[in-house]
Amino acid sequence: LTYPRTDSRALPEDYLPTVKQTFEMLADSGMKHLAPHALTALNNNYIRPTKRIFDNSKVSDHFAIIPTLQAPSGLSEAEQKLYDLVVRRFMAVFFPSAEFMVTTRITSVVNQHFKSEGKVLVKPGWMAVYGKEAAEDVADAKEGDKGQNLVPVREGETVRTESVETKALKTKPPARYSEATLLGAMEGAGKLVDDDELREAMQEKGLGTPATRAAIIEGLLTEKYMFREGREIIPTAKAFQLMTLLRGLGVEELSKAELTGEWEYKLSQMEHGQLSRAAFMAEIAAMTERMVKKAKEYDRDTIPGNYATLTTPCPNCGGVVKENYRRYACTGADGNSEGCGFSFGKSPAGRTFEPEEAETLLRDKKIGPLEGFRSKAGWPFVAEIVIKFNEEDKNWKLEFDFGDDKKGEETGELVDFTGAESLGACPKCGGAVFEH
Template identity: 50%
Template sequence: GFSARRTLQIAQQLYERHKVITYPRTDSRYLPEDYLSTANHVLSSLVDPTIAPHARKVLQNGWLKPTKRIFNDAKITDHNAIIPTDQVPRNLDEAQTRIFDMVARRFVAVFHPSAQFEVTTRITRVEGEAFKTEGRIIKEPGWLAVYGRQAASEEQNGSLVDIVPGERALTRHVEIIDCQTKPPPRFSEATLLSAMESAGKLVEDEELREAMAARGLGTPATRAAIIEGLVYDEYINREGKELIATSKGISLVTLLRGIGINLLSSPELTGEWEYQLKLMEQGRLERSLFMAKIKDLAREIVHKAKSFESDTVEGSYLTLDARCPKCGARHLREDYRTYHCETCGFRLFKNIASRELSPDEVTALVTDRKVGPLNGFRSKTGKPFAAVLILNEENKPEFEFNNNGSQDRIVIDPQQHPVVGKCQICEGGQVYDTGSAYICENVAKGSCTFKLNKVILQCEIPPEQMRKMLLEGKSDLLKRFISKKGRPFDAWLTLRVGKIGWEFAKRPARRKAQTQK
C-alpha cells in the first residue's frame, strides 16, 4: 500500500496532469443533485474491460437514480466526492493506474444494489451443551461484483452440510481450546486517516461533537502532511503497514497530561474551536472575543510548561528486571525522565543526545555496561549519528566512538576488538570490529583510510557480512534499511576498493496501463 502522502501525490497527478479524476483533496462522499447526467456520461465513458461491463449494467438496469444517499446538495461544502472524469486514461504508470482503478470501481459500485448473503445458524446439542455452527454464502453479489465477487456455488466453502430433520450428530472429537483476547490492532495510515476524519465521535460534549462532525482532525489536504510530520519528528515509526508510537511520542503525551495541559492531546480542543468558529459564522460570537480566548489559552499553556519543576509526572511506568550497576539492587524504577535505583540513588536519563532509550536498551546497558550500536542520536549541530553506548567507571553513559567520527586518533585494542578480515585498500592491514565501526588498523598510522560505520541507514551490518564483503566483495541480502523518506527496503551491499555500493532486487515488469487508441 501507499502512504497517505504518496496517495495524495498520485491523486493530484491524476487530477492535474491526466485530468481523469475530479479534485482529490476532499473527504466528501456525495455528488450534487444536478450531477445525474454527468454520472451517466462518466459511466458511459469507462473503457477498462474489468470495469466497463459493470458500468453498462448500471445503465441498462436503471440503477442510476437521484437518491439522497449519493446525490445530496446538503452534504456538500466546497467540493463533491472524488469520481472519474470522462477523459480516457492514457500513459498512466502502475501507481497511477492502481489509484485510478480504485476511484473508478468505487464510483461504479456505489450505484449497484446491496449484496445479499444467506446466513445459516445451526445449534447442535451434545450431552446437554449447545454448539453453534454458522455458514455464510453470497446469494446476490450486488456491488461486490465490481470487485470480482460472485454468487457462491453449492460446492463453495462457507455453506453447511445439509441435514435431515431429527438427524443425530456423530461426535468424533472434543477439544478445549484456551484463547485470550487480543489488543486492538495498531493503526495503519488508512485506519489513522479514518480515525482523524471521525475524531468527533470521541468527544463527549454533544455541541462540540456536532461541530466536528463534518471536519474531524485536519483536512483532506493536511492529514497526510500531519502523519508525515509525526514520522519526521520521530513521534511515530512506520513498521511495514503499521504506525507505532515511539518512546518520544509516548513521553510527550504523558508530559502533557502530567502538567495539566492534556487538552492539546484531545480532539475536544479542535471541537471547541470548530464550535466557536461556527458561532462566528452565525454572527453569535465576535472575532475579537474568539482571538482573546486563543491568547488566554496560549498564555495558560506557556505558564504551566514554564512553572512545572518536578522531575517526574504521574503516569504508567515500568519496573525493569535489571540489577542496579552501582549497588546491585534487584530492580530499576522508571519515572518520566529517568530509570533510577531507589536504594542508592543511581539515575540514568532516558533521553541521551536527543534520542530516547527503550526499556530493552536500558536493560542491556545496565546489565552488559554496553549497548549498540544505536542509531538516531543527534549532535549539538543537529546531525544524526550512530554509536555504541557504554557505562563508564562512574556509571555514567558515554559514547564509544572517535570524537564524532573524526580521524584524530583511533586506538584499536586487539584484545577487545575482533578481526573480521584483510583490508581491501592497503592490503596489509587487518580490519577490526570496534563496536561502532569496522576500521583498518593502519588508519591510526595514517597509511590507510578504510573505515565503515557499523550502522548504515538504520541497519546494522553484522560481522559475518562484513567478513563476506571483504572476501567476496558482496554481502547477502540485508533487510530493513530505512531510506531518507522513512521507507524500509532490502538490498545487497557491495565493497569495491573500500567503497560501499548497492544492489537492489529486480522489480517485476510493470503492467502497462489500459489505453484506448
C-alpha cells in the same frame, strides 16, 4: 481522475449531466470488466438526481473523487488498479440495493434455544459491479458458493444431534497499527468520541485532512516518536515520555480526539452565527495560558508515571537505579532514598533511551553506535555512549564516544591543503577555509 485531495463523498447538484457523460465514456471504453456495468446503468436509468449522491451541502472545497471524461490509456498496473477502485465505487453508488433471502431458525434443546441463520444473495444490485452473482446464477458452484443455505426442515420437526463440540478460545489484544490502519484510525477518530454533539461535529472529518494525515505520520517518524518494524508502527520511549508529561501536567486533552471534536463543533457554531469569533479565540487564549502556566510550574521530579526499575545496580554504590521523568538515578540500597548522586539523563542530545538500552548501558558501561542524536545546531549524528568514572566528581558520568574520529582529532596531525581550492575566507580571522 478528479482532484484527489478531498474528503468529500458527494457531488454538486448540477453534476448529473457530467455523470451521465462519464458513464457513456465508460460504456464505450472497451474495458471489458467495467463497460458492461456502465451500459447496464444507462439502459436501466439508474443515474438519477438523488440527494444521497448529489448534495451541495456535503461538498467542501472539492467534490468526491470520480473518473473524468478522459478514457485511460497507458496506465501502469498500480495505476490501473487504483483507477478500477474509483470507477467501481463511482458506478456502484448508482446501482440498486442488493437483496438477500435470510432464513432464521430457532432450535430447542432441553429448554435451551439455538439460533441458525442462512443467507443467500437473490438480487446482486450494486454488488454486481464487484463481480457478485445471484445464487441461482452461479454455475458449477461448490458447497458454500451460493451462500449459507439451511437444510430444509418442517416446523416442529424433531432432529438428531450428530455432534457437540466445545472450543476454549482466548481473545487477542489489538494488533499494532500499520500505516494503512493508522490512516484509517485517524479518518475515523470521531467515532470514538462519547459526546453526541462532538461526534456529530467530527463526522467524516477525523484527525487531519486527506492531504495532511500522511505528513503527520512521517513527522512523528522523523522526530523519533515512533518507528517502523516491518509493516508495524511502534511507539518509542520518547512517545511514552511525552504522554507521561501530559498526564502529569493535567493537560492530557492535547492527546485526545475530543479536543478536535470540540473545536470542530465550535467552528460549526461560528458558521451558523451561534458563536462569535472573538469568543472562540478568547477560549483558545485562555486554554493556552492555562497550559503554559502549568508547564512553568511543574516539578520534573514529581511527574507521576509508570517508571522502570533497572536490574543492574548503581556502579558507584551498588544501590537501586530507578527511572523518573527526566533521568535514571540511584535511589540508595533501599530504593527509596536520595542515593549517592549517580544519575544520567534519559534523552542525551535529543534521543530518548529505551528502557532496554538504559539497562545495557548501565551493565556494559557502553552502548552503540546509536543513531538519532542531534547537535545543538540541529544536525543528526551517530555515536557510542559510555559511562566513565570522573575523578573530580568522584562519580560516574555519561559521555559521547566518537571512536576513531575523535582519536584522529586528538593526535593534532596537520593536514596539507596544498593545491586545494579555498571555499572562501573565514568570517572571524580572514584565513582560507578548505573542505576536509
